[in-house]
Amino acid sequence: MSDHLVAGIEPPYYTVVFTSRLRPDGDHDAYTETARRMEELVAGVPGFLGYESARTPGGLGITVGYFRDEEAIAAWRMDLEHQSAQRRGRAEWYERYSVHVGRVERSYGHVRAE
Amino acid sequence: MSDHLVAGIEPPYYTVVFTSRLRPDGDHDAYTETARRMEELVAGVPGFLGYESARTPGGLGITVGYFRDEEAIAAWRMDLEHQSAQRRGRAEWYERYSVHVGRVERSYGHVRAE
Numbered sequence: 001m002s003d004h005l006v007a008g009i010e011p012p013y014y015t016v017v018f019t020s021r022l023r024p025d026g027d028h029d030a031y032t033e034t035a036r037r038m039e040e041l042v043a044g045v046p047g048f049l050g051y052e053s054a055r056t057p058g059g060l061g062i063t064v065g066y067f068r069d070e071e072a073i074a075a076w077r078m079d080l081e082h083q084s085a086q087r088r089g090r091a092e093w094y095e096r097y098s099v100h101v102g103r104v105e106r107s108y109g110h111v112r113a114e
Numbered sequence: 115m116s117d118h119l120v121a122g123i124e125p126p127y128y129t130v131v132f133t134s135r136l137r138p139d140g141d142h143d144a145y146t147e148t149a150r151r152m153e154e155l156v157a158g159v160p161g162f163l164g165y166e167s168a169r170t171p172g173g174l175g176i177t178v179g180y181f182r183d184e185e186a187i188a189a190w191r192m193d194l195e196h197q198s199a200q201r202r203g204r205a206e207w208y209e210r211y212s213v214h215v216g217r218v219e220r221s222y223g224h225v226r227a228e
Contacts, residue, residue: 008212015131015216017178019166023226052133054168054176062168062176064131064214090224098122098223100178102129102216109212110204112137 009049009066013104014073016065020097024058031093034085041081047072073101123163123180127218128187130179134211145207148199155195161186187215 022031042048047068055061067073076082089097136145156162161182169175181187190196203211 014219015129015214017129017131019168019178052174052176054133054170054174056168057171060166060168062166062178064133064176064178066214090226094224094226096223096225098221100129100180100218100221102218104214104216105128107212107214109210110208111210112204112208 008107008109009104011104011106012069013049014067014069015100015102015104016067016073017100017102018063018065018097020061020063021059021095022061022093023095026093031089034088038082038085041079042076045072045076045079048076122221122223123218125218125220126183127163128181128183129214129216129218130181130187131214131216132177132179132211134175134177135173135209136175136207137209140207145203148202152196152199155193156190159186159190159193162190 022028039051042051042065045067049066049068051063051065053061053063065076067076136142153165156165156179159181163180163182165177165179167175167177179190181190
């Protein structure tokens with residue numbers, strides 16, 4: 001998973017917060033490979049603006065996807081390869097997950113001065 | 115940092131997505147201690163609903179705070195001990211961070227059947 005930081009995006013846009021816990025007995029290599037493929041695939045969705053991802057080893061994973069509008073989120077949700085990966089995720093990889101779709105009202109940030 | 119998962123919350127509520135990268139040369143023990151204190155402190159804010167946190171070792175950290183309304187977010191933002199920790203964070207711990215405040219439109223989840 002990438003560890004880049006998404007830079008300032010002008011509203012309107014949406015955050016899709018995906019938090020998950022993996023099953024300890026899942027096939028982590030297959031999961032990682034599929035996660036990489038999804039990152040590749042989502043990048044082609046019109047209105048996809050970027051994502052950020054972190055996972056505490058043995059603990060919680062959080063991925064935040066940034067999308068321009070609901071149409072972009074819907075296009076990603078309806079992607080057939082993505083749907084197939086989701087089914088496999090529910091069957092094999094995830095202990096549990098939750099998704100929160102929010103319309104961003106404001107954002108700000110800080111970069112350390114050199 | 116806790117690795118619990120926040121369970122289903124009924125809208126309206128907000129997500130505050132905080133993504134950060136730590137300075138490699140920062141005092142990680144002091145950072146961890148302060149982060150723990152902030153978790154304790156935010157729990158006392160009326161309208162605070164929970165949070166989730168993940169950090170890839172040596173990489174990105176993402177914390178998502180869930181708040182009932184803007185008043186709850188403002189109360190947390192104006193907390194003096196929190197403001198002091200933020201100043202120290204900018205001065206000593208963070209390479210960079212970004213914050214995205216979103217009003218949640220919908221949420222859903224999945225829990226593995228036993």
